[in-house]
Amino acid sequence: MDRLDFTQGVVRTRVLEKKLLTFGTLERLIDAGTMDEAMKILKETDYGSSFSLLTENNDFETILFAELKRSFQIMDDVSPDSSIVNLLRLKYDYHNLKVLLKEIILDKDFSHLYLPIGTMDIKQIKTFILNENLQDVDPPVRAAIVEVLTDYKITRDPQRIGIILDRLYIYHFLKIIEAIKSPLFIEYAKAMIDFINVRTLIRVKRQKKDRKFLEEVLLSKGNIEKEKFLHSFTDSIDQIIRNFRNEKIAKGLIPALQSYKETNRFEDFEKEMDNYLIKLIREAKHIHFGPEPIFAYLLAKETEMKNLRIILVSKANEIPPQMVRKRMRESYV
Amino acid sequence: MAKLNVNPTRMELSKLNKQLGIATRGHKLLKDKQDELMRQFIVLIKRNRELRMEVEKELEQSFKNFFLASATMAPEMLEESISFPKESISVHLSRKNVMGVHVPVMEMKRKMEGDEGSIYPYGCAQTPSELDDAIAKLNETIPKLLELAEVEKACQLLADEIEKTRRRVNALEYRTIPDLEETIKYIRMKLDESERSTITRLMKVKDIIDR
């Protein structure tokens, strides 16, 4: 891929970046007294265009989803190479696959759980599976479907559906990234895998599962070797902090682990993780030729929506502003 | 207080006397029963309150975790994560007799007894860890929730029974027994009266004969 092909897309992305919510707007949203007030503030922003979709029950999820869909459509238009946008759509594809497979195994109707922003036509895949004819399905997806279904026949364990698809999603993601050949993307993906692995290590310890299970759920292809996590399985949290002190992601990981140690909760860990990744992707601000700004914009949009969701859910549950402020992720701009 | 509508005969009197005896004994027994029920009820109510507070606290925490999880991911993704539960729990129902009241006893049966780590039906990579906390908390709360249901139902049933018993006790104490006593008194007086009139009549007859 020629990096210079992205020149036009990058400039358009820069203009769009200006429309991302600013720190000030987020602050105003946090301080809004009621849900209605917050919605009024949101209506003045770029999100206003989706307000017409709002039904009378004031469900902000409709707006968030419409906005997500719109961002993807804009980026489809902006990006000369569809693989960049598809990279971020992949998450929703695999989500849809999970829903689809659970639907088929349980013979239930989960159609309300589909997120129609993936790249695949999930209805078509469903008919393919039901007709037991997977020839026309994308090879990695076909492999995923076959693996999940055969595994379920043997183990009858619904958790494994999630585990297998999560793993295959990450590998699929990495495969696309490796084809794009952008060092920033690779660094992003590896840092994400490392963070997820550390989180998994602690979660598995908390869930009191055994080492075998850990080996099963750990992702390979990160910067940190899988063995290192397995070795750390019996270590205390202090020891784990020491073990990973010299890793590449330590700058974000160590504060995350420290906060986990203090509170015994993951709240801050996940925040630190998101912050580290968004800081990493901020590098794209200095890139003028290449796919990175487009990728970064979509990630920024997703982070923004995460923040909005935190604010709006908190408003609905009457959580005080200072609690909300503590949870806010750093934004891209 | 109204006397019963009976003939003032000796037959009735002995019948009523017997009835009164039974009523008094019954009253005493029912009173005892009521006291005991009351005692049990108070114990249960206390337990109920404790449990309810605990359960409410735990559920609140669990919901808080859930809210945290829901804030960081799309609702569809959250629902998908938990749409296919791994663990299945059934409840075995039996009954227990407390002072003549049948209260339910619930017993939980889980399919995955002993494998505590298996309650999470999703993978680790795409779900926030707050979801773990929420589900673990819910899992801890379920036995208590069942016990709460059990105790609360027992309380309801006992309360009903206490109410019924008290009505009976009251009926006996303030209605049946006084009524009986009054009627007995009335019959006695009536009988005494007729006895006196007989004596008077006899004395009169004797007077006439003597003259």
Place this chain on the structure above:
Amino acid sequence: MNFAEIFVNFGGVVFGGLGVALAVIMPGIGSARGVGLVGEATSGLMIEEPEKFGKSLLLELLPGTQGLYGFVIALLAMGQLYSTMEIAHGLFILMACLPIAFVGWKSAIFQGKVAAAGVSILAKNEQQTTKGIIFSVMVETYALLAFVLSLILLNSVTF
């Protein structure tokens, strides 16, 4: 007449012509590339914010100057060409054209990149556009130096 004779008789004008051609071709390619790049960037900007056309035009024109320099040098060099030129004279003209040919070619592309990045500044922060323009003018310096040198070289030696 064999090849050696042609070379000796007309070598001068051939090399001179080559120099003239190179002075137009190389900076021309570079400028086209550079202007094209910035054009792509600015058209991206026009989709979202057409009112910024004026400022973006300035950035767009910057990488175009190299082509102009090359053209000027080519015209001057062409004035010195005649059919019976000595071979040394022809080679000298070729050499004199080389600075602007190569520097013009590369600097136009690099300037195009800087200017395209400058369009990003224009997109995000209109007040700071001048800085973007200054940055891309910096690249111009070297094209200008090459241009001046080519100019002096052409006129420095008389045959």
